[in-house]
Amino acid sequence: MDLALQLLFTGIGIGAVYALVALGFVLIFRATNVVNFAQGEFSMVAAYLMVVAVEAGLPYWAAFIVALLGMALVGVVFNLGVYYPLRHRTYLPVIIATIGASILLANSVLAIYGPQPQVLEGWFETPGIQVGPVYLDSQYLLIIGVTICLVIFNFWFFEKTLLGKKLQATSQDKEMASLLGISVSTMIMITFIYSAVLGGLAGILVAPVLFVSIQMGSTIALKAFAATIIGGFGDVAGAIIGGLALGVIETFGAAYISVPYKDGFAFLVLIAFLIFRPQGIFGERVAEKA
Amino acid sequence: MRLTRRDFATGIAAGIAAPYLIRSANAQGATIKIGMCAPVTGPAAESGGYAIKGAKLALEAVNKAGGILGKQGELIVEDDQTTNPGIVLAFSKLASQPDIVGFLGSIRSTQVHAMAPDVIKLGKPVMIGGTDPKLTHMGNQWLFRFRPNDSYSGRVIAEFGVNTLGKKKWAVLHSTDAFGTAGGNALTGALEKLGCTTFDQGYANQSQDFTPVVLAIKQSGADILGSYFTFENDLGIFARQLRQLGVNIPWVGSPSIVNITALKLAGPALHNTYGVADYAENSSEGSKAFGKIYRDSVKVAPDNQSSWTFDAINVLSAGINKAGSTDPGKIREAILGIKKFPGAEGEYNFDQNGDGLHGYNIVKNEKGAIVFDKHIEFND
Amino acid sequence: MSAPSDNMPIPAPAIHSKPLLIRHLPYFIGAAILVALAANMRFDGYVHNILLQATTFAIAVFGLSVVLGLCGQINLAQAAFFGLGAYAVGIGTTDLHVSFWLCLVGGCVISLLAGAFLGMSTLRLGGHYLAMVTISFQQIVTLVMINAIWLTHGPDGVSNIGRPDLFQSSQSYLAFCVAMLAIVGYLVWHLSDTKLGRAMRAVRDNELAAGVNGIDVFRTKIYAFALCALLGGLAGGLFAGGFAYVSPDQFSFAESIVFLTMSLLGGVASPIGSAIGTGLLILIPEWLRFLKSVPGLYLAIYGLFVILIIRFMPDGIWGFVADAFARWRAKLAAPPVAGALQLKPAMTGGDTVLEVTGLSKYFGGLKAVDGVDIAVKRGGVHALIGPNGSGKTTTLNVLSGLYVATAGKIVLDGTDITNMPPHQRTASGLGRTFQNIRLFRSMTALENVEIGAERPGNTMVGKGDDALTERAMEALTFVGLGNRANELISSFSYGHQRLIEIARALASNPTLLLLDEPAAGLNSTEKLELHELLKRIAAQGLTILIIDHDMTLVSEAAQHITVLNFGRRIADGESMAVLRHPDVVSAYLGSE
Known part of the structure; x- marks a missing residue:
């Protein structure tokens, strides 16, 4: 039981990371119908920005803001350079362009900053607390907390604010949105910025746990992508639940079935979902909305 | 008919190959060349940098001490991209230069496995750092190991x-x-x-x-x-x-x-x-000496990534000098005959399999x- | 089904003046020269390895040109199939001591089955989901290669892989691989002109239209995946024999991306493009080795180039060249002259061609079509009209099988088609056009119509490609576009595209022709032409069910009208009577 509780905590922690990255996937997909294969690299770039800013002597919070602003800029450049020129083409060229962008981002960082993995200190001084039989890593606690806040924020933002509603309208029907006087290209730009910042946030939060390395983004992104599909593509709540579920499944699968095949569980669950429930956990609801 | 077609083919071949031949002829003679496959890119790029550094430090020292067969040694590095296909291409690129007399392979066992068939084909000595015991026990006489195996x-x-x-x-x-x-x-x-x-x-x-x-x-x-x-x-x-x-x-x-x-x-x-x-800074005089040179030059603490290439260059140069020739067979005999050679990693005593080290710190x-x-x- | 009526076998005129083999002789001569060069030229080891890698990779990339280029389906697992073939040869020749040939075939079969299995997942999934399924498959194959040590030797890989006795030397083996490349290249090149190839292209260009033109979309995709995987497996087997060593990291997801990029760079739609792309992507990194003094720099440039290629060369290098060539050839080649189109609609049922009873279609709580009865009499034009949102198009989509009926029965010429998928309905004699034109945009007008003519059970077309072309030419000539048969769809005006769509349906010799708002978007001259065309079609005895809200066209062309509103039938009968019906008038003019 103690064992299971500890696994559950770690599973949720790692799942929350998947969920954050998955959220970025979902937002871009809803706005543009495109899967951004460079989403994981957003996380990696942000973590490096953070390391650079901290090393430059900025206080942690200031470095955090600088890194997120940097990510907003990455989002702008990414939209203008990768998505926007291809917006009238089918999904296939866009997928491949984002794959190219992911190679470009990862290796640019490698070229600039070298291959050494870096250490980024966590937000808290204490590494964690022992609650009964379970050790709670402080960084994972922070990640879980941030995820909860983001769920609430997203709900408020998309359902209650005008900008959020405009974004929703754009993602559901571009022609209709532009007839209503909404600038579709501005909305897409905002989406890319928001999604890059979200991905960056995930990267900065997870860096103290996983260290800062070139590969950190791609490993997380693939799982987050799986989480997105399990949650039902285009569903914000689904992405969160999917991410958490995946983290837990993976951790328990590793503990009780096989450690070396750990990465396989995510994909097996994914294939099972794709075959038996391709609409995802909350798929039904999405269909009704449409 | 058949003859003419064949002539035609050789003609084209000669035309394509000509620049190659000229280039390699020009390059002949000035230096003794040692090829090195190292991960300049890919996941192991970091340790690859250390490995190249170690090899270069050794070669500088060798050149100061009179070089190889009286000539200056030259290191030619090819990126193996930390992948198996990468090292196969990198090695075959080096192998196609006839004036390279010896090679440094990889510290990764799978990469050595991948390049091994080409090593046998080429028949020149290759220094390796991969520690899978099988590497020196599968009948490939051209592999020499500079780290104790697993x-x-x-x-x-x-x-x-x-x-x-x-x-x-x-x-x-x-x-x-x-x-x-x-x-x-x-x-x-x-x-x-x-x-x-x-x-x-x-x-x-x-x-x-x-x-x-x-x-x-x-x-x-x-x-x-x-x-x-x-x-x-x-x-x-x-x-x-x-x-x-x-x-x-x-x-x-x-x-x-x-x-x-x-x-x-x-x-x-x-x-x-x-x-x-395999490398511990205070384990022997040789390791202390290497530690000092490396710290002075690279400003970080030395480790096994750099020490094995350092030793490999030293042993290879010593072997060639001892053989008095760049003939692969003679170099091989000379390396296998090396006993009690003080290196950064320890004392080298080569056995007939090509394993130089037999213990750990x-x-x-x-x-x-x-x-x-x-x-x-x-x-x- | 279709009637074995008085269909006369049509004498096929010689359209191609020379037999295929002679016209392609230059290809075989070129291939033979390449093989001879590979066999006789002296290479050093480096060049040899590069050539061997390029040759085997190119075969795998050919596979992608089938699934991605021809069929438009994404496959991010080609390295996995490549790996399956490679491991079959690797494990087979070393641990199991089986002959190379047997292993090669075995690897191909395993890949083929895996590919077909993956293709089956396309039944319910497309686009991004498919991308994810293939990535998952790729990851699982990689994990098994690494962890199933008892079988695959794990990460150590398999070494000392054997070659066939016949090609022991590196040189002869390379020549053998080049020969295989040439053969596979030829087959893939010509695949696009076969029935299967056309079906794949149709699926790529427009799945809906492919379905209603008699193509089994699902099966076509499975074939494409299986073929792609087969070529991947073959390439992998050859690769394993050539390099004598395989290990899991050679078949990772990253390699799948490399395959994909090769395919895109050269031009996804053709084997020549694939070969160009493969060659470049193997050579460019070699040329750019000098950039590697800074780790990551050259891969960064590589990534940048992927983006630029996609942006500025959407069809790849070869696509760019071929496009120019195709335009030039279309101008030169005069289409063959065709005879008059004959329409012989089957007549097995009674007087009523289409009998719809109690047809309903609900979307959740919305009753788009609710208990509609329609009886279309044989011969003449029957119109289905109604204001916007009355359920017309839904009805048509249920009729052609794009939607499954919630309730009711559809009988076409005596056959119950209620539960058939679209392509089977087409086979049963249903032809249709779309309100927003759905042509296969990458093809010429002629090729589009040929797909229609290829309908299973079309008795009006003889055996062989020539007969198919002739039938298609007749249909195009019938709508007045015979002289522009070899032009690409994109060069036709909107009105002409509509005519091509009708010609595509006519070529299949349907029993009933469904026209979905054929007058939408046409100017008044074109509308007149359309009216004339409908008359000529009806004169041949083909029954037309037309959906439109252009009252002029409907009232002039149709003898019988059914009116829908809010998903229900509000009037039915002879044209003029129905149009004067008070309910119809109020439905159109609005009455409170």
């Missing part, structure tokens, strides 16, 4: 843990790649001979979380941990989680546990662990500083 690391870890630390209930943790599997098997085998119980656990590289692994080790009731980690990120994450979840049993790890990147990433979580190290992490503990040598 059968030794496993035996040394077992020997040290059982006889020095007095522990018999082992947990053996290893990555599921070639390096980890071979190491894990060697350790488990050695422990069985010493009458220990073992709990064997593999993990896949680039895992983000080791909680299940740590809990499994905790549950197994082991009183000592032996490990083979490939990537420093994994080692760092595991070490932290191990300590966080309250596992404080002694830990003897493979060389990566004392590697500088791992020390930086894991920090205090690795304090008081033991590692087997045990080092201890004392608050982040790597301290030499003892050397364990095998004669069989």
Whole structure:
């Protein structure tokens, strides 16, 4: 039981990371119908920005803001350079362009900053607390907390604010949105910025746990992508639940079935979902909305 | 008809090959060339940089001391991209230059396996750092190893843990790649001979979380941990989680546990662990000397990534000088005849398989500083 | 089904003046020269390895040109199939001591089955989901290669892989691989002109239209995947024999991306493009080795180039060249002159061609079509009209099988088609056009119509490609576009595209022709032409069910009208009577 509780905590922690990255996937997909294969690299770039800013002597919070602003800029450049020129083409060229962008981002960082993995200190001084039989890593606690806040924020933002509603309208029907006087290209730009910042946030939060390395983004992104599909593509709540579920499944699968095949569980669950429930956990609801 | 077509083909061939031939003819003679395949890009790019540095330092020293056969030595590096196809291409590119007399291969066993067929085809000596015991036992006479192979690391870890630390209930943790599997098997085998119980656990590289692994080790009731980690990120994450979840049993790890990147990433979580190290700075005069040169030049602490290439260049140059010729067969005989050669990694005594080293150092992490503990040598 | 009526076998005129083999002789001569060069030229080891890698990779990339280029389906697991073939040869020749040839075939079969299995997942999934399924498959194959040590030797890989006795030397083996490349290249090149190839292109260009033109979309995709995987497996087997060593990292997801990029760079739609792309992507990194003094720099440039290629050369290098060539050829080649189109609609049922009873279609709570009855009499034009949102198009989509009926029964010429998928309905004699034109945009007008003519059970077309072309030419000539048969769809005006769509349906010799708002978007001249065309079609005895709200066209062309509103039938009968019906008038003019 103690064992299971500890696994559950770690599973949720790692799942929350998947969920954050998955959220970025979902937002871009809803706005543009495109899967951004460079989403994981957003996380990696942000973590490096953070390391650079901290090393430059900025206080942690200031470095955090600088890194997120940097990510907003990455989002702008990414939209203008990768998505926007291809917006009238089918999904296939866009997928491949984002794959190219992911190679470009990862290796640019490698070229600039070298291959050494870096250490980024966590937000808290204490590494964690022992609650009964379970050790709670402080960084994972922070990640879980941030995820909860983001769920609430997203709900408020998309359902209650005008900008959020405009974004929703754009993602559901571009022609209709532009007839209503909404600038579709501005909305897409905002989406890319928001999604890059979200991905960056995930990267900065997870860096103290996983260290800062070139590969950190791609490993997380693939799982987050799986989480997105399990949650039902285009569903914000689904992405969160999917991410958490995946983290837990993976951790328990590793503990009780096989450690070396750990990465396989995510994909097996994914294939099972794709075959038996391709609409995802909350798929039904999405269909009704449409 | 057939003849003319053949002539035609050779004609075209000559036309295409001509610039090649001219170029290689021009390059002939000025220097003695040594080829090196190293990961300049890819996941191992960092250690690749160290490896190249080590080789260059050795060659500088050799050149100052009179060079190879009276000529200056020249190092030609090709990127192996840290992949198997990468090293096959990199090596064949080097191999196509006829004036390269010897080569430095990879520290990664799978890469050496990948290039091995081409090495046999070429028939020139290749220095390697891959520690899979099979590499020098599969009938490839052109491979020479500059690190003790994994059968030794496993035996040394077992020997040290059982006889020095007095522990018999082992947990053996290893990555599921070639390096980890071979190491894990060697350790488990050695422990069985010493009458220990073992709990064997593999993990896949680039895992983000080791909680299940740590809990499994905790549950197994082991009183000592032996490990083979490939990537420093994994080692760092595991070490932290191990300590966080309250596992404080002694830990003897493979060389990566004392590697500088791992020390930086894991920090205090690795304090008081033991590692087997082919390179330990205070283990011998040769290693001290290398440590000094390397620190002066590179400004970081030396490790096995650079020490083996350093030794490889020294031994290869010595071998060529001893042979008095660049004839591959003669170089091979000369290297195999090298005994009691003081290197950075230890004393080289080549056996007929091409293995130069037969023992390991045990080092201890004392608050982040790597301290030499003892050397364990095998004669069989 | 279709009637074995008085269909006369049509004498096929010689359209191609020379037999295929002679016209392609230059290709075989070129291939033979390449093979001879590979066999006789002296290479050093480096060049040899590069050539061998390029040759085997190119075969795998050919596979992608089938699934991605021809069929438009994404496959991010080609390295996995490549790996399956490679491991079959690797494990087979070393551990199992089986002959190389047997292993090669075995590897191909394993890949083929895996590919077909993956293709089956396309039944319910497309686009991004498919991308994810293939990535998952790729990851699982990689994990098994690494962890199933008892079988695959794990990460150590398999070494000392054997070669066939016949090609022991590196040189002869390379020549053998080049020969295989040439053969596979030829087959893939010509695949696009076969029935299967046309079906794949149709699926790529427009799945809906492909379905209603008699193509089994699902099966076509499975074939494409299986073929792609087969070529991947073959390439992998050859690769394993050539390099004598395989290990899991050679078949990782990253390699799948490399395959994909090769395919895109050269031009996804053709084997020549694939070969160009493969060659470049193997050579460019070699040329750019000097950039590697800074780690990551050259891969960064590589990534940048992927983006630029996609942006500025959407069809790849070869696509760019071929496009120019195709335009030039279309101008030169005069289409063959065709005879008059004959329409012989089957007549097995009674007087009523289409009998719809109690047809309903609900979307959740919305009753789009609710208990509609329609009886279409044989011969003449029947119109289905109604204001916007009355359920007309839904009815048509249920009729052609794009939607499954919630309730009711559809009988076409005596056959119950209620539960058939679209392509089977087409086979049963249903032809249709779309309100927003759905042509296969990458093809010429002629090729589009040929797909229609290929309808299973079309008795009006003889055996062989020539007969198919002739039938298609007749249909195009019938709508007045015979002289522009070899032009690409994009060069036709909107009105002409509509005519091509009608010609595509006519070529299949349907029993009933469904026209979905054929007058939408046409100017008044074109509308007149359309009216004339409908008359000529009806004169041949083909029954037309037309959906439109252009009252002029409907009232002039149709003898019988059914009116829908809010998903229900509100009037039915002879044209003029129905149009004066008070309910119809109020439905159109609005009455409170």
